[in-house]
Each structure stands twice: as structure tokens, then as C-alpha cells.
Amino acid sequence: MSPIPIVEIQNVNHSFGSGRLRKQILFDISTTIQPGEVVIMTGPSGSGKTTLLTLIGALRATQDGSLKVLAQELRGASESKLVELRRNIGYIFQAHNLLNSLRAWQNVQMSLELHSDVSKQQSRAMAEEMLASVGLAEWVNQYPNELSGGQKQRVAIARALVSKPKLVLADEPTAALDKKSGRDVVEIMQRLAKQQGSAIVLVTHDNRILDVADRILHMEDGYLSSLDVAAL
Numbered sequence: 001m002s003p004i005p006i007v008e009i010q011n012v013n014h015s016f017g018s019g020r021l022r023k024q025i026l027f028d029i030s031t032t033i034q035p036g037e038v039v040i041m042t043g044p045s046g047s048g049k050t051t052l053l054t055l056i057g058a059l060r061a062t063q064d065g066s067l068k069v070l071a072q073e074l075r076g077a078s079e080s081k082l083v084e085l086r087r088n089i090g091y092i093f094q095a096h097n098l099l100n101s102l103r104a105w106q107n108v109q110m111s112l113e114l115h116s117d118v119s120k121q122q123s124r125a126m127a128e129e130m131l132a133s134v135g136l137a138e139w140v141n142q143y144p145n146e147l148s149g150g151q152k153q154r155v156a157i158a159r160a161l162v163s164k165p166k167l168v169l170a171d172e173p174t175a176a177l178d179k180k181s182g183r184d185v186v187e188i189m190q191r192l193a194k195q196q197g198s199a200i201v202l203v204t205h206d207n208r209i210l211d212v213a214d215r216i217l218h219m220e221d222g223y224l225s226s227l228d229v230a231a232l
């Protein structure tokens with residue numbers, strides 16, 4: 001029996017605006033993402049990548065077609081279902097939104113607070129362990145302002161992964177990083193995804209990291225196609 005897909009998208013269309021200003025951005029998108037898969041989405045600016053990522057992340061309403069995440073249909077789902085689902089998704093977005101008044105470990109611990117089955121003591125230990133696994137064992141007590149861009153991004157990754165989400169969505173996670181930090185960051189994500197059996201969907205313009213992908217999806221003018229990884 002094949003595993004239950006993490007993401008199942010069928011014939012999704014998406015438009016912004018209404019009336020004469022209505023503009024279709026996504027056209028007939030279909031794809032399936034399996035547990036443990038690292039999927040990279042590339043494509044020119046404005047082609048619709050972030051729109052699709054936010055649809056998958058239950059951050060905007062699915063208008064047309066079917067979009068299932070962790071076997072839950074998002075189209076027509078109630079807000080409470082969507083809130084529940086979002087707890088199972090790790091988000092790593094470009095502006096890492098760390099809270100400057102909190103230490104690194106507290107920023108990571110925050111995302112465990114939604115999980116009522118974890119005690120404060122446990123969640124601190126889990127946060128510190130996750131920071132260690134992204135190479136920040138010595139930095140758990142620092143505030144974001146005391147960290148470099150690459151280190152902040154690693155804190156954001158630790159925060160997204162500490163609750164072991166089944167799905168991780170990352171929008172340009174390496175954009176602000178130098179070559180080595182960018183490489184480190186995606187390799188950490190890849191390793192943790194494989195260990196935890198999570199799926200990762202990563203939007204990037206950064207050609208240097210394409211080799212971490214199991215599959216590359218290319219978006220062009222709102223249409224999605226698969227690129228052959230072996231041919232790259």
C-alpha cells in the first residue's frame with residue numbers, strides 16, 4: 001500500500017481581484033507530495049510560487065479544485081479546522097519574524113506552546129536540542145540581534161521543525177545568506193526532514209541548492225511542470 005500523501009493537489013485554479021480586475025494567477029495545478037520528499041519550486045518572479053505555497057499552508061482560501069493536506073480537504077474547510085491543521089505545518093518564511101525580546105531558545109520553545117501535551121521543562125529541553133542540531137548549541141541564550149543572518153535563519157528553522165511537523169513550507173530560506181550559510185541551512189532542513197519523515201516544499205531562486213531536491217517543480221505564468229532532476 002502506498003503511504004498517504006502529505007499534499008494532494010488536483011486541478012487548482014486561483015485568481016485575485018474581482019469583476020473586470022479579476023486576474024487568474026494559477027492554472028489547473030495538480031501534484032502530489034509524499035512523506036520524506038524534498039520538493040523545490042522554481043520559476044520567474046510573479047509566476048505564482050508564493051501564492052501556491054500559501055494555499056498549501058492553509059494561509060489563504062482554496063477557491064477551485066481540490067487541495068488536501070494531511071488528508072484534510074482545505075477547500076470549504078472551517079476556520080477551526082484550518083487553525084488545527086496549521087499546527088502541523090512548519091513555516092519558514094523570508095522575514096524570519098523572530099521576537100527580539102526573546103532568547104533563541106525561547107523563540108523556538110514558542111512553537112511548542114500550541115501543543116498542550118508538552119510541559120515547559122520538556123519544551124525548553126526540546127528547543128535547546130533542536131538548536132544544537134542546527135549547530136547553535138553555543139547560541140541558545142543569545143537574542144536575535146546578537147546573531148548573524150545565517151544564525152537567525154537557523155533559529156527560524158529550529159522553530160519550524162521542533163514540533164516535528166509533517167509538512168515544512170519554506171519561502172526563499174537562503175535568500176539573505178551567503179553561499180556557505182545557505183548550503184548549511186538547506187542541508188539541515190533536508191537531514192531533519194529525512195529523519196522525521198516530513199515533506200518539505202521549498203521555493204527558491206537559488207540554483208546552488210537544487211541538488212537537495214528529490215523533485216523540482218517549475219512554475220511559469222501560473223502553470224506547474226516537473227523538471228527532471230537527473231538532467232540538471
Ligand SMILES: Nc1ncnc2c1ncn2[C@@H]1O[C@H](COP(=O)(O)OP(=O)(O)OP(=O)(O)O)[C@@H](O)[C@H]1O
Pocket residue numbers: 016017025043044045046047048049050051052
Ligand atoms: N494579494 C494579492 N492581490 C492581487 N494580486 C496578487 C496578490 N498576491 C500576489 N498577487 C499577484 O499574483 C502574481 C503571482 O505572485 P506570487 O507572489 O505568487 O509570485 P512568485 O512566483 O512567488 O514571485 P516571487 O518569486 O517574486 O516571489 C503576481 O502577479 C502578483 O502581483
